[in-house]
Amino acid sequence: xxRKGKANLEDIAKVTxxxxxxxxxxxxxxxxxxxxxxxxxxxxxxxxxxxxxxxxAAFNSVQASTLVGICVPRLTSGLFGHVLDGxxxxxxRLGYQVMIGCNNHQPLEEEAWLRQVVSWRPxxxxxxxxxxxxxxxxxxxxxxxxxxxxxxxxTSPIDMSVGFSHYDCGVEVGQFLVRKGRRRAGYxxxxxxxxxxxxxxxxxxxxxxxxxxxxxVDREVLLDSPGFYAGYYGLETLLAxxxxxxxxxxxxxxxxxxxxxxxxxxxxxxxxxxGIVGWGGMEAASVLPRRLTTTVVxxxxxxxxxxxxxxxxxxxxxxxxxxxxxxxxVPGETG
Amino acid sequence: xxRKGKANLEDIAKVTxxxxxxxxxxxxxxxxxxxxxxxxxxxxxxxxxxxxxxxxAAFNSVQASTLVGICVPRLTSGLFGHVLDGxxxxxxRLGYQVMIGCNNHQPLEEEAWLRQVVSWRPxxxxxxxxxxxxxxxxxxxxxxxxxxxxxxxxTSPIDMSVGFSHYDCGVEVGQFLVRKGRRRAGYxxxxxxxxxxxxxxxxxxxxxxxxxxxxxVDREVLLDSPGFYAGYYGLETLLAxxxxxxxxxxxxxxxxxxxxxxxxxxxxxxxxxxGIVGWGGMEAASVLPRRLTTTVVxxxxxxxxxxxxxxxxxxxxxxxxxxxxxxxxVPGETG
DNA sequence: CTGAAAGCGCTAACAC
DNA sequence: GTGTTAGCGCTTTCAG
Numbered sequence: 001x002x003r004k005g006k007a008n009l010e011d012i013a014k015v016t017x018x019x020x021x022x023x024x025x026x027x028x029x030x031x032x033x034x035x036x037x038x039x040x041x042x043x044x045x046x047x048x049x050x051x052x053x054x055x056x057a058a059f060n061s062v063q064a065s066t067l068v069g070i071c072v073p074r075l076t077s078g079l080f081g082h083v084l085d086g087x088x089x090x091x092x093r094l095g096y097q098v099m100i101g102c103n104n105h106q107p108l109e110e111e112a113w114l115r116q117v118v119s120w121r122p123x124x125x126x127x128x129x130x131x132x133x134x135x136x137x138x139x140x141x142x143x144x145x146x147x148x149x150x151x152x153x154x155t156s157p158i159d160m161s162v163g164f165s166h167y168d169c170g171v172e173v174g175q176f177l178v179r180k181g182r183r184r185a186g187y188x189x190x191x192x193x194x195x196x197x198x199x200x201x202x203x204x205x206x207x208x209x210x211x212x213x214x215x216x217v218d219r220e221v222l223l224d225s226p227g228f229y230a231g232y233y234g235l236e237t238l239l240a241x242x243x244x245x246x247x248x249x250x251x252x253x254x255x256x257x258x259x260x261x262x263x264x265x266x267x268x269x270x271x272x273x274x275g276i277v278g279w280g281g282m283e284a285a286s287v288l289p290r291r292l293t294t295t296v297v298x299x300x301x302x303x304x305x306x307x308x309x310x311x312x313x314x315x316x317x318x319x320x321x322x323x324x325x326x327x328x329x330v331p332g333e334t335g
Numbered sequence: 336x337x338r339k340g341k342a343n344l345e346d347i348a349k350v351t352x353x354x355x356x357x358x359x360x361x362x363x364x365x366x367x368x369x370x371x372x373x374x375x376x377x378x379x380x381x382x383x384x385x386x387x388x389x390x391x392a393a394f395n396s397v398q399a400s401t402l403v404g405i406c407v408p409r410l411t412s413g414l415f416g417h418v419l420d421g422x423x424x425x426x427x428r429l430g431y432q433v434m435i436g437c438n439n440h441q442p443l444e445e446e447a448w449l450r451q452v453v454s455w456r457p458x459x460x461x462x463x464x465x466x467x468x469x470x471x472x473x474x475x476x477x478x479x480x481x482x483x484x485x486x487x488x489x490t491s492p493i494d495m496s497v498g499f500s501h502y503d504c505g506v507e508v509g510q511f512l513v514r515k516g517r518r519r520a521g522y523x524x525x526x527x528x529x530x531x532x533x534x535x536x537x538x539x540x541x542x543x544x545x546x547x548x549x550x551x552v553d554r555e556v557l558l559d560s561p562g563f564y565a566g567y568y569g570l571e572t573l574l575a576x577x578x579x580x581x582x583x584x585x586x587x588x589x590x591x592x593x594x595x596x597x598x599x600x601x602x603x604x605x606x607x608x609x610g611i612v613g614w615g616g617m618e619a620a621s622v623l624p625r626r627l628t629t630t631v632v633x634x635x636x637x638x639x640x641x642x643x644x645x646x647x648x649x650x651x652x653x654x655x656x657x658x659x660x661x662x663x664x665v666p667g668e669t670g
Numbered sequence: 671c672t673g674a675a676a677g678c679g680c681t682a683a684c685a686c
Numbered sequence: 687g688t689g690t691t692a693g694c695g696c697t698t699t700c701a702g
Contacts (some may be wrong), residue, residue, distance in 0.1 A: 284619030
């Protein structure tokens with residue numbers, strides 16, 4: 001009865017003439033069996049195409065779950081693709097499996113995803129951002145598993161946080177531009193749904209400008225997804241109102257590139273007539289004839305650190321609750 | 336004993352004064368209970384913060400698994416980000432959870448991932464490409480679950496296939512360029528690890544050119560990742576050997592954009608002196624001052640169709656084994 | 671409409 | 687070094 005791929009511990013036990021407990025021990029690579037037993041068991045398992053049933057294992061042993069959930073705002077974002085990659089690499093190496101989710105920047109969708117994922121009794125979850133529904137927070141507290149909130153740093157995390165301050169990103173750009181002699185700054189953003197983080201960057205930017213004595217002149221926030229076209233038309237609209245601006249900070253690199261395209265078309269010289277600054281450090285920005293001034297976010301690192309913090313907590317190793325990841329304002333040729 | 340979030344069916348049964356079987360039926364939304372019973376059970380479950388244990392459910396009922404695995408070559412690829420998005424949207428809507436994996440273009444890594452995932456008894460899996468290790472194929476056959484191979488179409492799939500022919504993409508570009516009067520074509524690629532698909536495009540391209548009587552003049556395939564810089568230097572190298580080329584087909588859009596940058600720097604006029612053609616339809620290509628001639632791949636659609644085919648098979652609905660997705664050669668201003 | 675019994679495959683705990 | 691027992695939470699099956 002050695003039907004390929006349907007064998008369970010008991011089948012192997014019968015064939016090898018030991019108890020299924022011994023088989024279990026061998027297959028999990030523990031100890032408490034002779035070399036000879038081990039070899040026989042492994043050979044049989046191999047021959048019978050044994051596939052462990054982790055459902056059963058995780059089911060009656062809390063610590064056997066190697067499932068980790070991660071929820072990102074968008075799956076099509078270049079930045080979060082790298083975050084995912086960092087998470088996946090680290091977790092795969094450590095023997096975990098990754099369940100994915102996407103909340104489209106909406107806490108409610110995150111909660112819906114969480115309810116599904118938690119019912120699989122994962123070892124832990126990684127969430128993006130720090131706005132969560134009360135229901136999600138309660139669920140997480142009751143579940144009592146490690147939770148890492150990434151990307152948008154919070155100093156009072158549900159459990160742990162790995163990320164950076166969007167507000168500070170904005171502040172840094174504001175200070176930088178004033179130092180470079182800019183005096184009449186504008187902002188072009190896009191608030192697709194509940195993207196609070198872009199908002200935070202703008203607030204930091206604005207605050208820094210106020211402090212320096214050259215407050216934000218005007219801003220244009222479109223109800224659109226923050227892409228190339230929104231950047232193009234956003235800048236057009238903004239400049240129509242305030243042609244006297246000398247620099248514009250954009251919600252992200254895609255939008256900044258859209259802005260650059262607008263300048264090129266209108267014969268606006270960058271950075272002489274107008275400075276252009278983006279955010280995120282998207283790879284495609286390297287495509288431009290002139291390097292975009294932007295804030296580079298170490299995306300893969302964030303994913304990696306989040307995964308490692310989660311696993312450390314799982315293993316009972318000491319972990320700090322809040323891990324600050326440094327972003328880097330990279331002066332290019334446009335700002 | 337109503338400790339939040341730790342209740343199981345039996346606890347709810349006790350509180351409501353029915354059997355756990357009835358609770359189970361109510362919570363799964365079946366039938367066979369009175370409205371009054373239903374309301375009481377649902378209220379209790381709600382109050383007690385009941386979280387179903389799908390481990391237990393899936394464990395003793397093969398059909399209860401709503402886990403689906405998907406393995407892509409790279410998590411940081413813009414194209415596959417959209418595929419993932421298509422898969423995730425469709426699957427989430429249908430009540431499934433998605434386990435992710437990345438094989439770095441290497442069948443061996445795919446097999447390692449599969450062994451892990453299969454041990455969770457998923458409802459089905461989606462794989463990228465059609466090269467799989469014998470071990471992976473055997474595992475899949477024994478597991479007896481739906482399998483969808485996406486992206487690179489195969490007419491003899493393990494189970495189902497959703498994708499397109501890379502070879503045909505190359506053929507179409509070759510024919511198009513000859514029609515446009517190009518006579519001395521080159522190719523610039525990058526073979527990072529085992530990327531067989533770029534290879535297939537080049538072969539189709541080459542074959543079409545031969546058939547038209549203007550065979551491929553030269554090619555440069557770098558041992559590098561297929562990005563902007565590889566495109567830049569690849570074109571430089573190729574043109575150093577064959578300055579007489581009148582068009583170059585690139586492995587993908589990123590590389591083509593690198594090639595464009597090289598042309599701009601050297602004062603090579605595009606498309607007058609040299610045609611540039613990419614592949615993939617990356618979004619950032621819209622960033623360019625002139626639209627890139629390229630093949631657009633309906634990435635999200637592929638993901639969606641794959642997910643739907645998988646679920647249809649699961650539900651016993653009729654599905655075709657092979658779904659051809661049409662790509663679109665989009666003439667831009669560079670080819 | 672409802673309930674009781676059995677068991678999924680595995681591992682923790684303890685015995686030998 | 688190895689085996690036995692019990693039970694995880696749920697669903698299937700069958701009996702009312």
